[in-house]
Amino acid sequence: MSEPAYTVASDSETTGEEKTSSAFPEIAIGIDIGTAQCSVAVWNGSQVELLKNTRNQKMMRSYVNFKDDVPLGGVSNQLSHEHEMLSGAAIFNMKRLIGRADTDPVVHASKSLPFLVQTLDIGVRPFIGALVNNVWRSTTPEEVLAIYLLELRAMAEVALKRPIRNVVLTIPVSFNRFQVTRIERACAMAGLHVLRLMPEPTAVALLYAQQQQQTIHDNMGSGSEKIALIFNMGAGYCDVAVTATAGGVSQIKALAGSPIGGEDMLQNMMRHLLPDSEILFSNHGISEIKSMGLLRVATQDAIHKLTSQTSVQIDVDLGNGSKICKVVDQEEFQEVNKKVFEKCESLIIQCLRDAKGEPEDVTDIIAVGGCSYIPKIRNLLMSICKKQELYKGMNPLEAAVCGAALEGAVASGVNDPFGNLDLLTIQVTPLAIGIQAVGNNFVPIIPRNTTMPARKELVFTTVHDNQTGALIVVYEGEEKKVEGNHLLGYFKIIGIPPAPRGVPEINVCMDIDASNVLRVLAGVVLPGSQHHGIPVMEVRMPTVDDGHGWCAEALHRTYGSSLDLDTVQKKI
Amino acid sequence: MLASSSTQFLQYPFQTTLYRQQPQTKPPSLRFRPHKTVAACTATGEQTTETQQLRFRAHRMASTVSLYEVLGIPMSASCHEIKAAYRRLARMCHPDVVAINRKETSADEFMKIHTAYSTLSDPDKRACYDREIYRYRPRPYAASSAAMATAMSGFSGYTSRNWETDQCW
Numbered sequence: 001m002s003e004p005a006y007t008v009a010s011d012s013e014t015t016g017e018e019k020t021s022s023a024f025p026e027i028a029i030g031i032d033i034g035t036a037q038c039s040v041a042v043w044n045g046s047q048v049e050l051l052k053n054t055r056n057q058k059m060m061r062s063y064v065n066f067k068d069d070v071p072l073g074g075v076s077n078q079l080s081h082e083h084e085m086l087s088g089a090a091i092f093n094m095k096r097l098i099g100r101a102d103t104d105p106v107v108h109a110s111k112s113l114p115f116l117v118q119t120l121d122i123g124v125r126p127f128i129g130a131l132v133n134n135v136w137r138s139t140t141p142e143e144v145l146a147i148y149l150l151e152l153r154a155m156a157e158v159a160l161k162r163p164i165r166n167v168v169l170t171i172p173v174s175f176n177r178f179q180v181t182r183i184e185r186a187c188a189m190a191g192l193h194v195l196r197l198m199p200e201p202t203a204v205a206l207l208y209a210q211q212q213q214q215t216i217h218d219n220m221g222s223g224s225e226k227i228a229l230i231f232n233m234g235a236g237y238c239d240v241a242v243t244a245t246a247g248g249v250s251q252i253k254a255l256a257g258s259p260i261g262g263e264d265m266l267q268n269m270m271r272h273l274l275p276d277s278e279i280l281f282s283n284h285g286i287s288e289i290k291s292m293g294l295l296r297v298a299t300q301d302a303i304h305k306l307t308s309q310t311s312v313q314i315d316v317d318l319g320n321g322s323k324i325c326k327v328v329d330q331e332e333f334q335e336v337n338k339k340v341f342e343k344c345e346s347l348i349i350q351c352l353r354d355a356k357g358e359p360e361d362v363t364d365i366i367a368v369g370g371c372s373y374i375p376k377i378r379n380l381l382m383s384i385c386k387k388q389e390l391y392k393g394m395n396p397l398e399a400a401v402c403g404a405a406l407e408g409a410v411a412s413g414v415n416d417p418f419g420n421l422d423l424l425t426i427q428v429t430p431l432a433i434g435i436q437a438v439g440n441n442f443v444p445i446i447p448r449n450t451t452m453p454a455r456k457e458l459v460f461t462t463v464h465d466n467q468t469g470a471l472i473v474v475y476e477g478e479e480k481k482v483e484g485n486h487l488l489g490y491f492k493i494i495g496i497p498p499a500p501r502g503v504p505e506i507n508v509c510m511d512i513d514a515s516n517v518l519r520v521l522a523g524v525v526l527p528g529s530q531h532h533g534i535p536v537m538e539v540r541m542p543t544v545d546d547g548h549g550w551c552a553e554a555l556h557r558t559y560g561s562s563l564d565l566d567t568v569q570k571k572i
Numbered sequence: 573m574l575a576s577s578s579t580q581f582l583q584y585p586f587q588t589t590l591y592r593q594q595p596q597t598k599p600p601s602l603r604f605r606p607h608k609t610v611a612a613c614t615a616t617g618e619q620t621t622e623t624q625q626l627r628f629r630a631h632r633m634a635s636t637v638s639l640y641e642v643l644g645i646p647m648s649a650s651c652h653e654i655k656a657a658y659r660r661l662a663r664m665c666h667p668d669v670v671a672i673n674r675k676e677t678s679a680d681e682f683m684k685i686h687t688a689y690s691t692l693s694d695p696d697k698r699a700c701y702d703r704e705i706y707r708y709r710p711r712p713y714a715a716s717s718a719a720m721a722t723a724m725s726g727f728s729g730y731t732s733r734n735w736e737t738d739q740c741w
């Protein structure tokens with residue numbers, strides 16, 4: 001599952017481990033890496049337990065401070081004050097930056113953070129730097145995440161008194177496969193082997209399945225099926241899932257996600273309070289970083305207060321002669337973040353539609369993540385599903401990590417005598433995967449919300465007479481044009497027998513196995529003949545590494561449409 | 573990921589056509605599945621499911637395993653029973669729950685179960701599939717005993733009544 005360079009080592013070691021330790025399995029721990037905070041949990045033999053750091057915290061801030069010789073993350077480090085995190089020396093929000101090119105709007109939105117996010121807008125990885133002794137020291141989101149994971153691992157090893165290797169991680173629904181490889185690389189750098197990556201709401205769905213199993217005591221799906229709508233919104237991402245649960249089986253019906261979250265609301269509010277803040281901050285001078293930090297802390301505080309109060313007084317001295325004194329009420333907050341809430345609404349509606357469910361079918365609405373405390377979000381969920389209340393059986397901040405820990409135990413082959421681990425999640429693909437066809441159109445081969453493991457194929461044909469080669473360019477995403485989607489890889493097939501256009505048949509098959517590994521197979525179909533003239537290509541994706549942003553452009557520049565393919569028209 | 577890519581590659585054409593049993597004992601051609609007209613329906617999601625149906629129609633004629641048999645349920649099964657059977661089989665066959673050395677075959681097995689479930693759990697697709705069954709197998713259980721007929725009670729003869737009105741809410 002991980003980066004090729006590491007896969008060799010981790011694969012072989014895992015195979016060995018899993019064989020030898022079958023009698024006494026190492027229970028994988030569950031990790032929830034949040035944009036703002038992280039937590040670790042493990043199945044302790046009878047239930048899920050959240051692990052604590054030396055300062056007795058279950059929730060740890062996600063950041064790494066580069067101020068000292070040894071970078072310190074939020075697991076072991078103690079912030080003397082919130083402002084310390086905003087001095088420019090600490091890198092945070094790595095989950096929003098990992099695996100994104102410098103053309104990505106999410107990266108651009110991160111430019112107002114106190115540390116340096118520099119973009120050249122050419123489709124490469126952004127430059128990220130921490131301010132240490134007046135020097136911007138470069139780092140990468142993968143490195144920052146790896147340092148942080150290393151601390152989490154050390155913490156878990158102390159708490160459990162055993163070496164930790166296998167982990168189950170939760171990831172946002174909107175993560176593409178390239179971003180997934182970055183997460184796996186960070187894990188490999190921290191010496192962790194990713195047993196499973198779960199979209200966050202599916203981890204919550206698993207916890208829900210277990211809770212239902214415990215309360216009803218029905219067996220093997222004979223009990224009534226419950227439909228749950230899971231809404232998970234943290235600082236960086238918003239995810240929605242619809243799941244059908246019965247008998248410990250959580251069947252994911254649909255997923256939807258977007259990189260919007262509390263961070264966007266925070267930035268909208270900061271812009272609202274100080275309209276020229278971005279211009280002020282564009283130089284990243286020492287005093288501006290300080291002012292921005294002060295504004296950020298005050299705004300964050302106000303947003304938190306607005307979850308329980310109708311209005312809040314903001315009073316902040318930015319230290320450069322300007323002061324902000326303002327009363328902000330609920331309506332104003334909702335107006336400023338109108339677009340964010342609209343996006344949330346559209347995700348929920350899309351997810352229900354994809355699940356082919358009516359809002360009335362929903363048994364429980366589960367709202368988790370930091371933003372689930374926002375009154376507007378709660379009202380939105382209840383009004384869409386026409387319900388009077390939300391599900392109360394879960395801690396909104398701990399649900400995802402608990403689900404990950406359950407999956408960790410299930411995937412490690414642990415048995416529970418009381419049947420508390422007789423669980424299964426049937427996952428679906430969060431994004432469509434397909435190839436480029438003539439006219440830069442994206443043709444999905446595996447549509448989104450396809451149950452995994454999956455295997456689908458489609459026949460394509462040539463667009464030119466006597467075309468003997470074709471480029472198979474694989475994308476992941478939901479846009480109709482390939483430009484809007486994420487490039488996963490590309491390869492060329494040759495040896496197509498010369499024929500008029502539209503005659504040759506090129507079969508493209510996509511296979512996602514039980515470990516979520518994607519393989520793309522393509523071959524020329526020779527009608528009538530059975531000889532093995534041209535071998536089939538099999539490529540494990542994603543193959544693109546850094547610079548993925550301009551690979552597609554380079555291909556287009558070099559080959560134009562000469563190696564394009566088209567879908568075969570339906571023959572009746 | 574445990575199976576090396578090369579061995580999988582060799583198995584590939586066979587695996588894909590695993591449940592088509594015997595008809596083509598010829599060496600595998602470069603087609604992953606030799607139903608040209610089937611794969612020719614392109615693009616949209618709807619057509620993909622149509623593709624699956626057509627494929628089943630084709631393979632069912634070759635082999636004798638119906639979607640009902642895949643799920644181990646009678647043809648009169650209710651929607652509830654179909655879902656329950658799917659969950660029960662998923663608990664046994666899903667790659668997440670089987671032993672490490674069975675992952676590859678279980679993925680195929682699960683995909684087969686899921687396709688059967690997704691067709692039969694959708695009233696429209698089930699009705700369509702049932703009509704196909706009778707068209708190609710005019711007297712599927714004619715030779716079987718009366719017990720079979722009673723097992724299929726609730727389904728009065730092979731008429732044009734459809735499952736949507738009959739069985740599923």
